[in-house]
Amino acid sequence: MNSTLWNRLQTIDRRIIYAVLLLFIIIPLFIDIPLPTYPSKQSQDFYDTLEKVAADKGNANKIVIVNGMWSPSTRGENQWQAEALITHLMQKHLHFATLTFDTQNDTVMQTSVVEPLAKKYGYVYGRDYVNWGYRPNAVYVITIKGLVTNIPGTIKKDAHGTPITSFAVMKNVKTRSDVAAVVDITPVESTETWLGLFEQNNSPPYLFAPTAVMAPTYYPYLDSGQIQGMLTGIKGAGDYEGLLHTKSFGSRIASALSLVYALIILLVIIGNVGHFATRAAKRREAS
Amino acid sequence: MTEYLKHLLDPVLLFGALGTIAILSLVFKENRFYRLFEHIFLGLALGYDLELTWTTVLKPQFWDAMVHDGQWAWIMAVPVGLMFYGVYTQRFAWMSRLVFGIFFGLAAGTAFQDFSARFMPQVTRSFAPNKSLIPPPPTPGDPHALLHQVSFVLNNFLFLGIVVCVLVYFLFAFEQKNRAVLRTAQLGRWVLMFSFGAIFGSTIMTRMALLIDRMYFIFHDWLRLVKG
Amino acid sequence: MPGHGAAYFGKLAFGLVVMFAILAGLQAAPRRSRKIIIAFFTFLGGLYFALEFFYPAPSGENFLTGYQPLVAGLGAVIGSFAIGLGVFSLVQLHLRTLSRLRPGWGYSIVLLVSFVAMTVFGLMNEYSPNATVIPTVGGLWQSQNAHGMFRFLFSGGLSNLGSATFSIIAFYIASAAYRAFRLRSIEATLLMAAALIVMVGSVSFGTALTAGIHPKLTDGSENPWANLRIENIAQWLLMEVNTPAQRGILFGLTLGLLATSLRYWLSLERGAYFDKEL
Amino acid sequence: MQHASENWWVSGLVVLLSLIIIGKVLSAQRGRVPFIRRIPGLNAIDEAVGRATEMGRPVMMVPGISGLDVVTLQALSIFSYVARAVARFGNKSIMATIDPIVTGVAEETLRDAYADAGRPELFEEGDVRYLTGQQFAFATGVAGILIREKVAASFLFGAFYAESLIFAEVGQQVGAIQVAGTTQTNQIPFLIAACDYVVIGDEFYAASAYLSRDPTLLGSIVGQDYCKLLLLGIILIGIISTSLLTLIHGGPVAHLLHTLVDFLKVK
Incomplete structure (x- = not known):
């Protein structure tokens, strides 16, 4: 091979890179590429914790709080986490309440995630789950604090303006001790408030589903056991679907991600091969 | 078919889809289609700024307070606000500097609280990065107790070493002549690069997820070619 | 003014007169005292927050704490009057392009039209969302109200265009990695090595590489070799190398912020803007 | 606390x-x-401005995407040095801003810098461009300017977030020499990957001292x-x-x- 060909390897036109990248992202949307999933330890812990919660008979009348801080702008990660989580809750017949502090979350969470799944699993609003609705971010801290001692008094009405005490699912839910778990699906820093104001001796379990970019900041909390499980971005959602054996969109996106990562690594290798070969060729010419 | 066509031509979806394609086309080549949507985007954003300024600040905090709640003194904010526009004249230009100055002051005044609340806990947290410098007593029956202890101590000293190297790199007033200082600073820079690489690697997933979501929007929400 | 009589207008007029009188007084002050006046008001601007922090607050609040919303509100209100500076600057630029028919004037029209449309329908959406803005034309289209127009511009346009721009970064991250991750120098090599380890550790095919190392031994105890699983190496990197490095950077950054704040607050800052004769 | x-x-x-x-x-x-050590990236400013002038193409400056705070002000004081170099070379500069108040201060800063360098006539209305307050709309605007004005030197100083890579990569593609520095540590890796010179951490705060040598x-x-x-x-x-x-x-x-x-x- 001559040096110009080597040189080409380290100067691939960026448009070629972009076109291949786009293909690698689009193809898995259409075709299910059966890549094996190896759940990370944090995803496994997330799943195991909820399994344990579901196995505990004492939790039958308790509720899981699903806190959503995300909006359509991060739905590429958070929606699939939410979907896998709600699926798990419904499969295990756990009662849950959704709550949000983001103006745009409620619509996307209910219409794209909760309602279609409720239909699929025969979940009835008010009997099996409830939507506490949206609260402004300004009252975030006060609301979380209020939930510790007085849930009906803090939430008062559901998203449609109905007093929450009128729902069967809320009959035995009064204080923190009636909460089976907290799941936080978020692209923003919402953890400290829950850990600081709501949790007591890691009870109820706090599970965390952040965007991938946020995840590294929270390893210390995992280490200390304050966060019992974490779904890292879309990889976490894919892991979770794998654990649930309900491979759906999250897994497909996780495959797309695997392909894209492989592409980038390949590009880096090609670039370096070109770099060294060209340098060697130049040295030969010089001598 | 007409139903599908109607869906494709839904104004909200169509606007979003064309806009998305136009913006993404930038990566291949800047073109008229991109330029068109760039200007639409800038215009919409500017209009939205103006609307937000009114609906989230001026109306509730200024207009309603003054007009409905009888807090007449708010009117005094108007001349102060007008001082900004001194920039446009020679004579009153200094007046704009006066009001900018007040904002410099406001921005600077929060530094003490910020420093104590946000930064000092980080200093004290460094005393014992992993709870303590000396490993906790081994749990009975742990066959790898020695390994745990060794890794514990190593990690702690690594943590300390890195903080010191990075700090030395960021000293400016001392010429890096002393070999020890020079070496430490160099090491600090290398650690920084390693750490930046880790940040780079851990950011990619979120960025890719956004592009995947855009493709999902085009092929699922709009074209309905993907079953999701 | 609803609910207020003529006396209220008097108060408003009084407020305006007082404020303008103060400004006129400042304008009349001798030229050489201007720097001192500015330094004084700058100091005053920062004094509130500084005092509020340092004044003892045994119950978590002191006599200044209660004014925080007022000070923040005042800052926000006065600051938002400046929006005109931005809008004038941009609109003027495009009107000039338009009036001289400079190349690309068509785009200036597009920008100005989008701007006006968003402002008008945005405000109408606040005040009269149900007002019809486009009447029905039989057989062609349905009527459209202000809320519908706003939704078209906001949900259809603004928010999708924002997401699309954000997603461009995915392409750029790929080309930047391809170009920058070369074994050129020690620094570039370190950057690349860390990035690759973290990347491989965060996707399935990467974790598959070391999935053979089981976290538990056959007797149920922890497997020490599990630390060598790629995702654990990546996590170790982020926790044990990245965290202290970040902390080292934070030290300098925070002190820089403190020092710079002090220089602004006490008008010790130097440089073109601050050295000018007024 | x-x-x-x-x-x-x-x-x-x-x-x-x-x-x-x-x-x-x-x-x-x-x-x-006092003495302070060398900060490598900053020596490149004159070189970058000089090369842009030789090519007959303008210089771009972006003071981050936050409002008027200490970080943005610090960026502006670095830019006042850049602007002086631009004026000395007789070139043209464009600054894009995301905040109206910053726009006002930036105009004053550039005007003073040009006057300081003895070329007040080089400063034109429209050199400082407010684009919008929205993060990504601002990013498309900056990308558009970088491409259409064929910018030959680009300076990114201030608080940058995710959009940093859009600025840096587009700048790289139009072949501009780029010097950058930010207080947002998470963006530094992307600037390093796409820019020619990057100042790290509190080198950002040391920059104005280093450039001006002001006691x-x-x-x-x-x-x-x-x-x-x-x-x-x-x-x-x-x-x-x-x-x-x-x-x-x-x-x-x-x-x-x-x-x-x-x-x-x-x-």
Whole structure:
């Protein structure tokens, strides 16, 4: 091979890179590429914790709080986490309440995630789950604090303006001790408030589903056991679907991600091969 | 078919889809289609700024307070606000500097609280990065107790070493002549690069997820070619 | 003014007169005292927050704490009057392009039209969302109200265009990695090595590489070799190398912020803007 | 920590650090001009502006995407140096801003810088362009300017977030020499990957001192260095105490160390 060909390897036109990248992202949307999933330890812990919660008979009348801080702008990660989580809750017949502090979350969470799944699993609003609705971010801290001692008094009405005490699912839910778990699906820093104001001796379990970019900041909390499980971005959602054996969109996106990562690594290798070969060729010419 | 066509031509979806394609086309080549949507985007954003300024600040905090709640003194904010526009004249230009100055002051005044609340806990947290410098007593029956202890101590000293190297790199007033200082600073820079690489690697997933979501929007929400 | 009589207008007029009188007084002050006046008001601007922090607050609040919303509100209100500076600057630029028919004037029209449309329908959406803005034309289209127009511009346009721009970064991250991750120098090599380890550790095919190392031994105890699983190496990197490095950077950054704040607050800052004769 | 009275030792320390910095500033103003080390990326400013002038193409500056705060002001003071170089070379510069107040201050800064360099006529209306307050709309606007104006040198200083890579990569593609620095550490890797020179961490705050060689600013940098050493000292004391505590249990020494660590701790 001559040096110009080597040189080409380290100067691939960026448009070629972009076109291949786009293909690698689009193809898995259409075709299910059966890549094996190896759940990370944090995803496994997330799943195991909820399994344990579901196995505990004492939790039958308790509720899981699903806190959503995300909006359509991060739905590429958070929606699939939410979907896998709600699926798990419904499969295990756990009662849950959704709550949000983001103006745009409620619509996307209910219409794209909760309602279609409720239909699929025969979940009835008010009997099996409830939507506490949206609260402004300004009252975030006060609301979380209020939930510790007085849930009906803090939430008062559901998203449609109905007093929450009128729902069967809320009959035995009064204080923190009636909460089976907290799941936080978020692209923003919402953890400290829950850990600081709501949790007591890691009870109820706090599970965390952040965007991938946020995840590294929270390893210390995992280490200390304050966060019992974490779904890292879309990889976490894919892991979770794998654990649930309900491979759906999250897994497909996780495959797309695997392909894209492989592409980038390949590009880096090609670039370096070109770099060294060209340098060697130049040295030969010089001598 | 007409139903599908109607869906494709839904104004909200169509606007979003064309806009998305136009913006993404930038990566291949800047073109008229991109330029068109760039200007639409800038215009919409500017209009939205103006609307937000009114609906989230001026109306509730200024207009309603003054007009409905009888807090007449708010009117005094108007001349102060007008001082900004001194920039446009020679004579009153200094007046704009006066009001900018007040904002410099406001921005600077929060530094003490910020420093104590946000930064000092980080200093004290460094005393014992992993709870303590000396490993906790081994749990009975742990066959790898020695390994745990060794890794514990190593990690702690690594943590300390890195903080010191990075700090030395960021000293400016001392010429890096002393070999020890020079070496430490160099090491600090290398650690920084390693750490930046880790940040780079851990950011990619979120960025890719956004592009995947855009493709999902085009092929699922709009074209309905993907079953999701 | 609803609910207020003529006396209220008097108060408003009084407020305006007082404020303008103060400004006129400042304008009349001798030229050489201007720097001192500015330094004084700058100091005053920062004094509130500084005092509020340092004044003892045994119950978590002191006599200044209660004014925080007022000070923040005042800052926000006065600051938002400046929006005109931005809008004038941009609109003027495009009107000039338009009036001289400079190349690309068509785009200036597009920008100005989008701007006006968003402002008008945005405000109408606040005040009269149900007002019809486009009447029905039989057989062609349905009527459209202000809320519908706003939704078209906001949900259809603004928010999708924002997401699309954000997603461009995915392409750029790929080309930047391809170009920058070369074994050129020690620094570039370190950057690349860390990035690759973290990347491989965060996707399935990467974790598959070391999935053979089981976290538990056959007797149920922890497997020490599990630390060598790629995702654990990546996590170790982020926790044990990245965290202290970040902390080292934070030290300098925070002190820089403190020092710079002090220089602004006490008008010790130097440089073109601050050295000018007024 | 909301108030000083919650922990007097921390707030005392803040005051002490402030006094060290002010003290060094004042002593430098009296003529003890200190030395500071070389900051590599910043020497490239003149080179970049010079090359842009040779090519007959403009220089671009972006002072981050936050409002008028200390970081943005610091970026503007770096840009006042860049603008002076631009004026000296007789070139043209464009600055894009995301905040109306910053726009006002930026116009003043550039006008003064051009006047300082003796070329006030080079400053034109429209050189400082407010684009919009929305992050990504701003990003498309900046990308558009970089491409259409064929910018040959681009300076990114200030608080940047995710959009940093859009600016840097588009700048790279149009072949501009790029010098960057940000206080947002998470963006530094992307700037390193796409720019020619990057200043890291608090080199950003040291930049204006380094460029202007003004005694006040140099003094401040030296003060900051002493503060860093002081904090490093506190950390070492803290670490030694906590480590000793894990070895020594009970007795007056342990009691003393306990008191010390409790004293140093911040809630």
